[in-house]
Amino acid sequence: xxxxxxxxxxxxxxxxxxxxxxxxxxxxxxxxxxxxxxxxxxxxxxxxxxxxxxxxxxxxxxxxxxxxxxxxxxxxxxxxxxxxxxxxxxxxxxxxxxxxxxxxxxxxxxxxxxxxxxxxxxxxxxxxxxxxxxxxxxxxxxxxxxxxxxxxxxxxxxxxxxxxxxxxxxxxxxxxxxxxxxxxxxxxxxxxxxxxxxxxxxxxxxxxxxxxxxxxxx
Numbered sequence: 001x002x003x004x005x006x007x008x009x010x011x012x013x014x015x016x017x018x019x020x021x022x023x024x025x026x027x028x029x030x031x032x033x034x035x036x037x038x039x040x041x042x043x044x045x046x047x048x049x050x051x052x053x054x055x056x057x058x059x060x061x062x063x064x065x066x067x068x069x070x071x072x073x074x075x076x077x078x079x080x081x082x083x084x085x086x087x088x089x090x091x092x093x094x095x096x097x098x099x100x101x102x103x104x105x106x107x108x109x110x111x112x113x114x115x116x117x118x119x120x121x122x123x124x125x126x127x128x129x130x131x132x133x134x135x136x137x138x139x140x141x142x143x144x145x146x147x148x149x150x151x152x153x154x155x156x157x158x159x160x161x162x163x164x165x166x167x168x169x170x171x172x173x174x175x176x177x178x179x180x181x182x183x184x185x186x187x188x189x190x191x192x193x194x195x196x197x198x199x200x201x202x203x204x205x206x207x208x209x210x211x212x213x214x215x216x217x218x
Contacts, residue, residue, distance in 0.1 A: 009052045010192075010199045013072035015060035015081075019098035019184050023076050026097055029210040052199065064089055064187065073192035074200060079182045080161055084124045090188040092204055096211050098184040104129075104177035105168050106157040107150050119149035120159035129159070129179050147171040 014023060027034065034048055034055070046055040056072055064087035066072040075089075078098055082091065102125060104118075119140045120126045130137045140155050147167060149155040161182055162168060165175065186207055188200055 008196045008199045009054065010074065010196060010203060011054045011056060011072045012203070013056045013058050013063045013066045013075035013077075015063050015075075015077055016057055017060050019060070019076075019078055022097040023184065026095060026207070026210055030206040031209070032206060053203075061085060067187050067189050070189050070191060072189065073196055074186060074188045074203060076184060077187060078184055079180075080122065080125070082185060082187070083180070084122045086124065088190065090190060090193050091185050092188050092193075092200075093186040093207060093211075095184045095186055095207060098182070100161045100163040100182045102159065102179040102182055103162050103175045104157055104159055104179065105147075105162070105173045105175050107172060108174050110150075110156055110176070113156060116157065117155040118157050118159055119146050119155035121146055122159055122161075125179065126159040147173055 014020070032048070032051055032053070034046060044057050046057065047053075048055065056066060058066060060077060060081050061084070063072070063075040063077040064082060064085045067075040067089045068087040074092075076095070080100075080102060082089075083102075102122070115138060116135070117138045117140055118126055118130070119142050121142060121144070123139045123141045126137075126139050130139075140149070142149065146158045146160045148171075149158055150173065151171060157176065158173070159179065162175065168175065186204060193200055
């Protein structure tokens with residue numbers, strides 16, 4: 001019997017957005033042939049019977065939720081989302097793609113204020129970071145164009161993910177503090193990790209082969 005025939009069906013939550021294209025390349029390099037153009041597809045569920053898999057295409061912030069509640073057995077998601085959502089999942093593997101960093105940024109002429117305000121799409125990460133630094137700040141949650149906040153006086157600083165830093169520079173902002181490095185991770189539902197261990201391990205091994213330097217996270 002072929003290996004793919006003996007494995008239990010695995011549902012994988014994949015993120016749309018920033019890391020989607022890199023994830024597609026990663027799948028191809030892992031030897032998983034989807035057989036459908038996921039990039040242009042409007043489908044939200046893509047079956048891949050030959051590999052006993054099914055892909056759910058989801059908003060990145062929803063991937064850990066789907067995995068925690070078991071509608072997806074495993075998922076591909078950025079570390080920024082894991083830190084922000086704080087879901088009860090197993091973090092199995094650093095896929096070493098979607099590399100960027102979480103930073104504090106602001107205008108070059110920034111001066112500390114009595115009641116500093118920080119704008120961000122990541123209020124949990126920002127709150128934790130400034131609390132660890134012993135700083136009291138007001139966190140303002142934004143859903144997009146965070147770089148605008150210091151320019152219009154909404155906040156003195158921002159917390160956001162940065163890749164090349166080009167967007168910051170184009171808006172006259174500079175990086176002030178480094179919070180953490182971000183890469184894409186493979187996560188698993190706790191029950192699936194036990195009940196479908198062979199299938200989960202099979203996917204993990206395929207992914208490991210596509211990583212120049214791989215390591216299981218503890």
